[in-house]
Amino acid sequence: MTADATPYVTEDGRQIGGVMMDLRDITLRFGGVEAIKSISFDIREGEIRAIIGPNGAGKSSMLNVISGFYKPQEGEVHFRGKKRPPMRPYQVARQGVARTFQNIALFEGMSVLDNIMTGRMGHIKSNMLAQAIWAGKAQREENENREAVERIIDFLEIQAIRKTPVGRLPYGLKKRVELARALAAEPDLLLLDEPMAGMNVEEKEDMSRFILDVNDEFGTTIALIEHDMGVVMDLSDRVVVMDYGRKIGDGTPDEVRNNQEVIDAYLGVAHD
Amino acid sequence: MLYREAGDFKTTYVADSQTFPLKLDRIGFWVTMAVAWLVIPFVINDYWASSLLVPFLIYAIAAIGLNILTGYCGQVSLGTGGFMAVGAYACYKLMTSFPDINIMIHIVLAGGITAIVGAAFGLPSLRIKGFYLAVATLAAQFFLVWLFNKVAWFYNYSASGQINAPERLVAGVAVTGPSTPAWAQYLICLFFVTLCALIARNLTRGTIGRSWMAIRDMDIAAEIIGVNPLKAKLTAFAVSSFFVGIAGALFFSVYLGAVEVGEVFGIQKSFLVLFMIIIGGLGSIFGSFAGAAFLVLLPVALKWIGVDVMGWPTDLVAHFQLVIVGALIMFFLIKEPHGLAQLWRLAKEKLRLWPFPY
Amino acid sequence: MSADFLYGIEVVLNGLMAGVLYALVALGFVLIYKASGIFNYAQGVMALFSALTLAGIMSGQVPFAHLINAIFGTDIHYFGWNVPVLAAIILTLVVMVIFAWCVQRFVFRHLVGQEPIILFMATIGLAYFLEGVGDLMWGSDIKTLAVGLPQGGSLWVEDATSGLGGDDFYGFFIDKLDMVATVVAIILVAGLIAFSQYTKQGRAMRAVADDHQAALSVGISLNFIWVLVWSLAGLVALVAGIMWGAKSGVQFSLSLIALKALPVLMLGGFTSIPGAIVGGLIIGVGEKLFEYLIGAPFLGGATENWFAYVLALLFLVFRPQGLFGERIIERV
Secondary structure, three states, X not given: OOOOOXXXXXXXXXXXXXXXXEEEEEEXXXXXXXXXXEEEEEXXXXXXXXXXXXXOOOXXXXXXXXXXXXXXXXXXXXXXXXXXXXXXXXXXHHOOEEEOOOOOOOOOOOEHHHHHHHHHHHHOOOOHHHHHHOOOHHHHHHHHHHHHHHHHHHHOOOHHHOOOEHHHOOHHHHHHHHHHHHHHOOOOEEEXXXXXXOOOHHHHHHHHHHHHHHHHHHOOEEEEEOOOHHHHHHHOOEEEEEEOOEEEEEEOHHHHHOOHHHHHHHHHHHOO | OOOOOOOOOOOOHHHHOOOOOOHHHHHHHHHHHHHHHHHHHHHOOHHHXXXXXXXXXXXXXXXXXXXXXXXXXOOOOOOHHHHHHHHHHHHHHHHHHOOOOOHXXXXXXXXXXXXXXXXXXXXHHHOOOHHHHHHHHHHHHHHHHHHHHHOHHHHOOOOOOOEEOOOOEEOOEEOOOOOOOHHHHHHHHHHHHHHHHHHHHHHHHOHHHHHHHHHHHOHHHHHHOOOOHHHHHHHHHHHHHHHHHHHHHHHHHHHHOEEOHHHHOOHHHHHHHHHHHHHHOOOOHHHHHHHHHHHHHHHHHXXXXXXXXXXXXXXHHHHHHHHHHHHHHHHHHHHOOOXXXXXXXXXXXXXXXXXXXX | OOHHHHHHHHHHHHHHHHHHXXXXXXXXXXXXXXXXXXXXXXXXXXXXXXXXXXXXXXOOEOOOHXXXXXXXXXXXXXXXXXXXHHHHHHHHXXXXXXXXXXXXXXXXXXXXXXXXXXXXXXXXXXXXXXXXXXXXXXOOOOEXXXXXXXXXXXXXXXXXXXXXXXXXXXXXXXXXXXXXXXHHHHHHXXXXXXXXXXXXXXXXXXXXXXXXXXXXXOOOOHHHHHHHHHHHHHHHHHHHHHHHHHHHOEOHHHHHHHHHHHHHHHHHOOOOHHHHHHHHHHHHHHHHHHHHHHHHHHOOOXXXXXXXXXXXXXXXXXXXXXXXXXXXXXXX
């Protein structure tokens, strides 16, 4: 279980703060199927939190609960010390939670630039009338957003493809554009659903570097689902292990690695 | 060789997000505008106005409207005819109730009223999607036509059940009623087309437009990354209906002058405008113009070829028209879902690289 | 029992009969939708086309006579023979199967995997195309379809029920044709259900409906199944065309019954055969009752034009998957 929430500094010098998001006894059902069975864990400010587990363990459902897309039947979500009232996913996003998806969910009909610009949705204040005239505040805002987006484009090294329609990009780049779209929101909490699925070693290394840089430079808290154990163990500060909708382990990578139940359910059989 | 972007550098984000990034395109645009505003009004005659240019301009407005809803926001509507009727009847009621106010204001207000009605009928789109929604918009189509047919208040209790546009002046020249000169009809429509295209362009390249397209491409993901689907869908319905309402008001007051609702604004009209955006190109302002031009020209051209050149009876040509339109729709959906606009874009892309193939 | 109440029952009965016909058209939609995910707007025009073809074959019309005359300056209209009803129906079915094959081969084979809404718009194009072809082949004048179905009200029902409501009540007026249509529709539905449950092709059809790729991987020919369902939809269209055509003549308005079937489907769910039947009955009774109780006395009548849609719309807002449709769990 979670240790006390006193801030500390990691070996590589990153600040880990208090509890940012606290999930308490979450239970999620689809008809008769219990996808998540009374799970509690927390995510602390500034840390990289991994959620692992075999296929069908309920990891993605967990992220969907955090981003407000699935409404759990039981349990509470506490964000920044306050109980989160029922809200629509876009409201959750505007509280500073951004995410990427397991099966890339980019807007295929739009250019890379436009895709990333949609990430800025929560930062728009000008109304429709101003946008219709395309002058004054609306245009100023558009330019400010464009500058913010260009910084992220530079950061993720995708300058060359900014005007390319997303549909024409290869898989690895799509993943990166999706990360860019999430970052454009300048989130406090970034959820990554299998950011390295289907990538080769080189692409995985690139992506790992980006994740660490995001965490390091922007201080963004990150929760990620990943199957590659090597990546998880290297990147994350703490790991939650799920199996069949239950939580079977929670702690630092070393603690989890030595947890017998986890070894039985997952590590011993599923991976080298 | 001239048509290319090499050397055409942008130094500001404003310049980078303009409508026509290439210099030659900008020149082409201004030449078109100059011809439309400064040349055509002086050479236009009744035939050109009534059979080609005026319907083309009005349908272009309606097509832009539907394209915003269907092409940009992904919500298919089969209620365009009904919403055009709202614009027409709103305009008629305003014209007859407040005869002293300028007709231009009436037309804009008619658009506004249609926007409200459209947003109300757009409410179900929050719960239902895809062709369920398409079928649901038929409810608007049938209900609205029935309403304007049955409630006598809307047609001022006239015996025929028709509405007739009284004469109204703009700057001393009649723009509605039987004595309207062709050039005045043309100019008032051109004014509204220019206005609507400009607004549509600005909305679609900005934040609102991106939220529409995000909903279109993947509505669930859009909501999770922060797009308010309620706002996106309802604004799409409202803006779309605003344009469609203006088109309906112009269609009635400037173009036809007298309207019987079931005949003019029936379901066939909904399909016609839908076909325009399919053929012209979903999600393209230019495509709305191309599609409108194409489907206004097609019957005229077919009639000319079939009746005048080949000497066939008119009903036979009308049947052929159905076959050709139907076949074209299927052809475009199979071969080029982005329509004429995409063909044009591909041609331009080739031209940019010419004479080198890559 | 008061006469008013009995007239109410008569309205309900007539509504049920109309509902059966709606259900019949809706059934054609469901068949194609289940097997291919295509929402076939052209179903109504298919009914019109098949009725036109049947009437044309029976009276020995020369197909495309109008066109031929216009091109070659000839003046031909009829072959000069009459084809017996049964033979004409079989020939019409052959035409519908050819049509089904063409649709599959030239249109929807190229649209496999497209979004449902694109497919839907393609069928609107198909509807225009087929309407044009039908007019070119057989001319657009109104035709009567005399296939020997009984016409007029049923005196037997009227006599049997006449005394029920006192002297003011003359018995139920029920159209004989409606009664025949009901019986035919029931037989057709039973036949289709039996076909899909007990034959090899029927099982293959259901497999395709469930999962295209899985069906393909166990050796079912998708192409064949799709031609089959389009043919079946053609058969249903023909039956609907005969019933409606016998009732009010074969003319363009016949294709509008497709529009009537749409709210039925929204109510019943696009994938459910029982849903189509129940939805059809609800719409049929609902619109007749609404017109009788509220529409005609208070709203100036002709509410049948929109009642079904508004009912379906309201219903959908509260239950988006329809009466019998399955609830969809959305995933990302």
